[in-house]
Amino acid sequence: MDIFVQQLFNGIILGSIYALIALGYTMVYGILGLINFAHGEVVMIGAMVTITLLRILVEMNTGLPAAALVALAITTALPLCALLGFTLERVAYRPLRNAPRLSPLITAIGLSIILQNLAMIIWGRNYAPFPPILDTTPWKILGAAITPLQVVIVILAVAIMAGLWLLIGRTRKGRAMRAVAQNPNAARLMGVNVDGIISLTFVLGSSLGCIAGVMVAANYGQAHATMGFMLGLKAFAAAVLGGIGNLAGAMIGGLLLGLIESFGAGYIGDLTGGFLGSQYQDVFAFLVLILVLVFRPSGLMGERVAERA
Amino acid sequence: MSDVLLRAEKIGKVFGGLKALHDVSLTIPRNCIYGLIGPNGAGKTTLFNVITGLYKADGGTLELNGKSLIGCKPHTIVRCGVARTFQNIRLFGHMTAQENVMVARHTHLKAGVFGAIFRPPAVRREEAACRAEALRLLQYVGIGSQANRVARELSYGDQRRLEIARALATEPQLLALDEPAAGMNPTERETLKNLLLQIRNDGTTLLLIEHDVKLVLGICDQLSVLNFGQCIAQGTPEQVRRDPAVISAYLGSSAA
Amino acid sequence: MSKTLSAKSHSLPAKVWAGYALLALALLVAPFIVGQVGGNAWVRILDFALLYIMLALGLNIVVGFAGLLDLGYIAFYAVGAYLYALLASAHFDYHVSAWIILPIGALLACFFGAMLGAPTLKLRGDYLAVVTLGFGEIVRLFMNNLDRPFNLTNGPQGISGIDPVSVAGYGLNKGITLFGQHFPSSYAYYYLFLVCMLLVVFVCIRLENSRLGRAWVAIREDEIAAQAMGINTRNVKLLAFALGASFGGVAGGLFSGFQGFVSPESFTLMESVMVLCMVVLGGMGHIPGVILGAILLTITPEVLREVINPLQRSLFGRSVVDPENLRMVLFGLALVLVMLFRPAGLWPSQRRREELEDDA
Structure with a gap:
């Protein structure tokens, strides 16, 4: 039972982070039909920049509380990531909007390689530790441990997702985004600034990615230049699991993938009679992903697209 | 019957x-x-x-x-x-007119992977016959002269007729x-x-x-x-x- | 007048033949020239280029011809490589001949391809990409972890001491002796790979111009119309998948024998992505383009490796940034720039080029 609750907590924490990153993928996909392969690297840059800023702030001995320092660091890193997302779209995707479908995928891969290696040049090949300023004494809930930081992560993630939901569902900009996702040409005829909306989508997605990156770094106490790749991959898988292009799908898919992974890690040994250990948690996650798609080809929340003749 | x-x-x-x-x-x-x-x-x-x-x-x-x-x-x-054409033309846009019709001969040809790779005489004959039949059908619908043009470059009327030729090719x-x-x-x-x-x-x-x-x-x-x-x-x-x-x-x- | 015309029509094929002869000669002497200029390391790179051409052409059947995005292609390469490693090394002390393993490897990879494809090929483009990606990762993770409870793959350490490929009882690892001079194994493997690569090219060309090739392209262009022409799209797609996989299986076996060592590290997602880049960057669906893409993407990183450090030294007097990272930054930059300036790839087929010009 303790293990169950612990894995549930772990799954929710991991899942809310995946969900934030998955939103970045799904928004871009919904509008451009493009897998933004470089999104994971934006997440990584967010984490690395924040850690660097935090280190500087800590060294300055400002006397501010830890939470304020982190908030300060994030508010500086956030626009940087947003700018990065904006630039990526401008430089590498926009010129290829009418190119064959796979061409922008290759530029995205190229950008991913560039960003990852630039990060290694700037921050080195070693793990960058998150300054130990946050309280990590765990609370005991139902026999499982959860730190205040982790509680904050989950609450913050939920709040951000609710905010995004409102933004897209209730505001003019949000309506324009939905219109562009449905039919960019019709939206343009209705006076929507399509290029502006696409830029906005990248800015929003990158900002969410940045926050998610910081959450990962804070939760594990470290960050690394190559962390974006696997993280991005998982989050993308989560977006697909939920039904890519669908916001609620990305959230649910992210949460689900987090839970699958953490329960997989906790129980896979018991399930297979000790034959397979927790090192198979990723296998488990991908297997579930494949099975879901085989039985629900458009993802969990995806529309069933009726093929039209 | x-x-x-x-x-x-x-x-x-x-x-x-x-x-x-x-x-x-x-x-x-x-x-x-x-x-x-x-x-x-x-x-x-x-x-x-x-x-x-x-x-x-x-x-x-x-x-x-x-x-x-x-x-x-x-x-x-x-x-x-039963063969059909489409209301909004659905040709294989980057194939030539003749290739479009040849695709529709698919079910009447037999070559599998090995036939395609080794191309034995039977397959050669089959391919030649398919090519000739495609040309015949294009002539039948009146666009024989367009055989080697890419489908999407054809005029609208010719595209419609190519669709008919393609459907006819399935016999x-x-x-x-x-x-x-x-x-x-x-x-x-x-x-x-x-x-x-x-x-x-x-x-x-x-x-x-x-x-x-x-x-x-x-x-x-x-x-x-x-x-x-x-x-x-x-x-x-x-x-x-x-x-x-x-x-x-x-x-x-x-x-x- | 008629005389000059006929002379012309005779001289044209002669020119073409001369071109082929020249190409054949160049391919034959390539390792010696490359070895003379760049040393044995470059002959090995040449060998890898040939392996990658085979891989890229295999993936081209799936992505280029049939239009199915496969992000886990390297898994089939891994299957071929590990099969060879298990059946011809000291690991289990089996020493089966390469000429038996390679066909089995092709069949096994083919089988894996069909297993993966059968339930998933109905998925739309990017969903298929994710499923194949997941499959690739699953295969790699199994290879990484199957050292317990029973040591099948020896885990992350990989399997070493793999038997070399023998041709007529002559182990290629012994290299070749020519005019009293000895050349290392990479020279011998070059010719083996060259023959295999040419076979693969031949098979691809034949497939492209066949009933199956037409069906693949038809599916890529318009799946519903292809169905309406009587094509069983599921089976034909599955065939593309399985055939592409079998090429990967053969290339994997060759890699294993050549390298003498395999580990999961050679089969990461990045490798799949690289092969995909070769296909797209060269010119999807166009065999010469894909070959060009494979050669360039194998050689460019190596050229950069050789060039960067001397360049840094001469510019700044010392090594300012890690050359390995700088090399990859430049490589990524090259990918982006090529795609921006040639969106259909470096050497697309005539038709694709037209399509792009039309849209512009």
Whole structure:
């Protein structure tokens, strides 16, 4: 039972982070039909920049509380990531909007390689530790441990997702985004600034990615230049699991993938009679992903697209 | 062999809450041109898609030569002898006209992986025959001179005719044409009309959706009229033209 | 007049033949020239280029011809490589001949391809990409972890001491002796790979111009129309998948024998992505383009490796940034720039080029 609750907590924490990153993928996909392969690297840059800023702030001995320092660091890193997302779209995707479908995928891969290696040049090949300023004494809930930081992560993630939901569902900009996702040409005829909306989508997605990156770094106490790749991959898988292009799908898919992974890690040994250990948690996650798609080809929340003749 | 080629009975198809087809029945005799007309949104293309297996009917029976087609995949239905064209032309845009037709010979060729790689004499002969047949069909529909041009570069009328040649290449017993005259000028329509008559005379039954009433009444042997997913009239062009239900559907109920 | 014409029509094929002869000669002497200039390391790179051409052409059947996005292609390469490693090394002390393993490897990869494809090929483009990606990762993770409870793959350490490929009883690892001079194994493998690569090219060309090739392209262009022409799209797609996989399986076996060592590290997602880049960057669906893409993407990183450090030294007097990272930054930049300036790839087929010009 303790293990169950612990894995549930772990799954929710991991899942809310995946969900934030998955939103970045799904928004871009919904509008451009493009897998933004470089999104994971934006997440990584967010984490690395924040850690660097935090280190500087800590060294300055400002006397501010830890939470304020982190908030300060994030508010500086956030626009940087947003700018990065904006630039990526401008430089590498926009010129290829009418190119064959796979061409922008290759530029995205190229950008991913560039960003990852630039990060290694700037921050080195070693793990960058998150300054130990946050309280990590765990609370005991139902026999499982959860730190205040982790509680904050989950609450913050939920709040951000609710905010995004409102933004897209209730505001003019949000309506324009939905219109562009449905039919960019019709939206343009209705006076929507399509290029502006696409830029906005990248800015929003990158900002969410940045926050998610910081959450990962804070939760594990470290960050690394190559962390974006696997993280991005998982989050993308989560977006697909939920039904890519669908916001609620990305959230649910992210949460689900987090839970699958953490329960997989906790129980896979018991399930297979000790034959397979927790090192198979990723296998488990991908297997579930494949099975879901085989039985629900458009993802969990995806529309069933009726093929039209 | 009976003289009925295709028999559809009580075909139903529902999209969400919309009854796109409601108990539609029709019988297509062999060697005729059968017209399917009706206002926009009447369910003509839906019926087409059901007959060619793109949609699965929610109810009813569908038989070709007495053999049920319900639940068959589109490619199986082609093998049974039903070929079609599309309302919004769906050619293989970057292949040449001849290649487009050759693709449709797929089911009549045998070469598998090893045949393709080693290309034994039988495969060579088969390929040569396929090439020749494709050319013959292009000439048959009147675009033989365009054989080596890429499909998307052809004029609109030629694209429509290429679609017909491509469908004919599957050697159908029933050729279903979805608005073949759409977007054609009067001269092109006249040539098309002759082509359709020629196809029928050469032994292929035609099922025709068309908006051009003059063309339909001019060449069809039998007609069905659909409105709101229901069959409101059937018969010869002469009978249908006088049917009050048809007049009301086309001109509004006050005119009836 | 007629005389000059006929002379012309005779001289044209002669020119073509001369071109082929020249190409054949160049391919034959390539390792010696490359070895003379760049040393044995470059001959090995040449060998890898040939392996990658085979891989890229295999993936081209799936992505280029049939239009199915496969992000886990390297898994089939891994299957071939591990099969060879298990059946011809000291690990289990089996020493089966390469000529038996390679066909089995092709069949096994083919089988894996069909297993993966059968339930998933109905998925739309990017969903298929994710499923194949997941499959690739699953295969790699199994290879990484199957050292317990029973040591099948020896885990992350990989399997070493793999038997070399023998041709007529002559182990290629012994290299070749020519005119009293000895050349290392990379020279011998070059010719083996060259022959295999040419076979693969031949098979690809034949497939492209066949009933199957036409069906693949038809599916890529318009799947519904292809169905309406009587093509069983599921089976034909599955065939593309399985055939592409079998090429990967053969290339994997060759890699294993050549390298003498395999580990999961050679089969990461990045490798799949690289092969995909070769296909797209060269010119999807166009065999010469794909070959060009494979050669360039194998050689460019190596050229950069050789050039960067001397360049840094001469510019700044010392090594300012890690050359390995700088090399990859430049490589990524090259990918982006090529795609921006040639969106259809470096050497697309005539038709694709037209399509792009039309859209512009």
